[in-house]
Amino acid sequence: MNSKTTIVIVEDEKNIRTFMTSTLNAQGYKVITAPNANSGISLITSVCPDLILLDLGLPDMDGIDVIKEIRTWASIPIIVISARTQEQEKVLALDSGADDYITKPFGSSELLARIRTALRHSRRLLTDSLRSLRPYESDGLIVDFEKHLTLLHGVDVHLTQVEFKIVSLLAQNSGRVMTYDTIISNVWGPYADDNNRILRVNMANIRRKLEENPAEPHYIFTEIGIGYRMLEDNAE
Template identity: 65%
Template sequence: MITPSYSVLIIEDEKNILDFMTKALKANNYKVFTAASGNAGLALITSQCPDVVLLDLGLPDIDGNEIISSVRQWTSCPIIVVSARSSERDKVTALDLGADDYITKPFGTPELLARIRASLRHSNRMESSGPLYIHPYQCHGLIIDFEKRMISLHGKPVHLTPVEYKIVAFLARNSGKVMTYSAIMSNIWGPYTDSNNRILRVNMANIRRKLELNPAQPEYIFTEVGVGYRMKEDEYEAG
């Protein structure tokens, strides 16, 4: 069976970074399109319908956030921001506008490939009856069985409250991707929940006490300070 070649559009005006990403992706069997400006990138998104978009925010003609807003009006195609802007505000803004993930320059090939895999996995799970959606999450002895709503750690059951389970399951289904505080809270408590994330932080502290050997140095759920949380990528998908 031949593995399908996914297409990736890179919208980036720095030639050395564009060349680096293009070479890395082609070496890993991705079909690559490139654009050095926002308008050219928008035209390619419309004409080529890529499987993933890698988007720089600091483009010469359009701010990358405007592209995210425009694209999200008509497609759920995964968008991974690749930017030198590293502030919490920039990350939260892009993610809340509809970006699926955010990588800060500089970065290495393994991280880039892992983020792309995570975004592709999530986009292919939109059909909840698909096999990718229901397979258990597995990582370093942690197993989450979504169908049975059961969690085990090194073969021993882990008992979470219903809310704690919903948080962990949501992060696991999006493993490898940073999820903003607002995205998590909206998913767990509904769109009209209080914007204060204290209740989420309290639940996360309890979750880490139950899952992590050392909660201060987590192995499974990482904090993106001021932005949200990221769960370690599913070993099943990381291959």
């Protein structure tokens, strides 16, 4: 891993800070830590890191408010690290601008995998903003955004306009959880009814077309009560 990749950890529990710091240092990341929200925000503004690991239960400010404040001026990837397990807490964090959510306790492998996904997504967006958006490709599935084409093991899959919008949104954010509300807002508009039924119907149709076994999806996974996550893009 590039030693110039800088990660800021905002976490009030010293033992968790120490665990994450040692894990990330061993992988070549540069790590800077803060024990509370105010020092964390100050650190982030001065360092402008590549990624932020943020606890929600901070002593001086709720982590959701920290996410909202950072999102007013920066698009740095934010991974929430929290003991809060309720679905609505995860949805709120993601809808407020977090890129991912890890529930305590967690292992080093999960932490590193989520970090790699967030960094790849961030760098891909930066690269693709300088040229046309390259197709999504993973395990035989190709989504060509410019040509509005979906191929599964070389065979053209016909998707309706709405189905293609859903698949494209998930593909462009592959590896990340997209909440139901985010998908609905992006596909049907900000004033769309937030009833998930129309999204579930479309997703059922998409899975019938893309999945060998829709009951055990390989490409688009359900995060129960939260949203959907698409198999990570493996294209270089």
